Amino acid sequence: MTHVAPMDPHEAFAELGRIRLADIGLDVLLDKIAQLAKRTIPGASEVSVTLLHGNKPHTAAFTGDLALALDEKQYERGYGPCLQAAESTSSLIVPDTGSEQRWPGWAQTAAQAGAHSSLSVGLPVHEHVTGALNIYATAPGAFDDDAITIAQTFAGFAAVALANAHLYETQATLAGHMQKAMESRAVIEQAKGILMGERRCTPEEALAVLSKLSQDTNRKLRDVASALVENAHRRRRP
Template sequence: MSMENLAETFVELADTLVADFDPVEFMHLLADNCVTTLEVDAAGILLVDHHGELQVVGASSDRARLLELFELQHRQGPCMECYLTSAPVTIASFTESPQRWPEFASMARAAGFGALHALPMRLREQTIGALNLFTVGEGSLPEPTLRVAQAMADVATIGLLQAQVISHRDLLAGQLQHALQSRVLIEQAKGVLAERMRSDMSQAFETLRRYSRSHNKHLSAVAEGVIAGTIDMTELVATKDTDPRAR
């Protein structure tokens, strides 16, 4: 983790926090930057919706996303505890016995992960979710790496709790709910595109992101266009990523 890479990561995250930023794309950007900057193998993000329920809104890989969905379905696990307690949770080894969450540990091992660190996304007394870091190897991450990871989670939290929404809780809930609804649209569009391209879901998602960046459109709007059939699929598949952030 070089200082140059670290500085670029925080500049990129801060640069995304404009008035009209896309929360879904921002969460995926955070997950991707965790992988590249912190040198972990996958990252996922859980946010609470307006009903007080946690939802998966960003993940760097389908393996991480499926693990978090499994945890939410069973309503228990390290990431959920991190959110409920507003405190970091570490599982340094999924192979050690006994495990506090044996079903989750079994799923994690099956997905190829050896350890997990869950960090709260909080601002003062308000916790809105959790940032989860997965590694293939076992063992705890170094303390300096965890401090950087928490700082990234804090930046993301501040981005979602911007000044104009901090005093309007309903507006904040609406923004988060929009992000969650957009996530559903994106998953549907990934399925449509994967079938059309005869590819896997990860390749389909990267195609959506390339089109979103090159056409300066929100990811959710591109997903709606794919589902509605208003976007030329040939043009979408042929799109090259011209966004310098992707390099």
């Protein structure tokens, strides 16, 4: 496992708050959350972020193979602390995987892999998306009350950043759709204007011609209009 210099929690919280969503993607944000958590939460050896959409969990970011492997063992079995934390958006601590009885099969696997305690803190990201910040330690009893408080505070900042990222991506997607709709409308209006000039028809009749051609050729109305506009431009070229 890699060791990195510890980071002051307040500095980590400030860094999460300074993130500009226009400058980074969701994957980069998730990786940053995992890396910052590893440096900030006392006792952390490896960290992962579980996202749960509906009933489908996946590890969206991780700092090492141990965290990924122990997450995926939970997904395979259908139970475990990170899954329960993600589902309930609560905090779950495993003081000693060697004596853990709530998830005995997974706990035994964790102990054998070298993870002797863990802490999972729920992340309420969105109405349909929840998650968990999972912190694994190589020593039993690695997370005292101070570490748990820091992890929960960190998870709160991370949840806000992820919720904002989700909202930003949703708005960006909506803006993209609106832009495409505006472009489609513009080319359709151009095509209607060409037909009106060539056929001396009304706007309604021109649209009817385009719609029939779209149906007859099994092509989108925008594509039919775009082809007509392009052909008209070709005819006008010297």
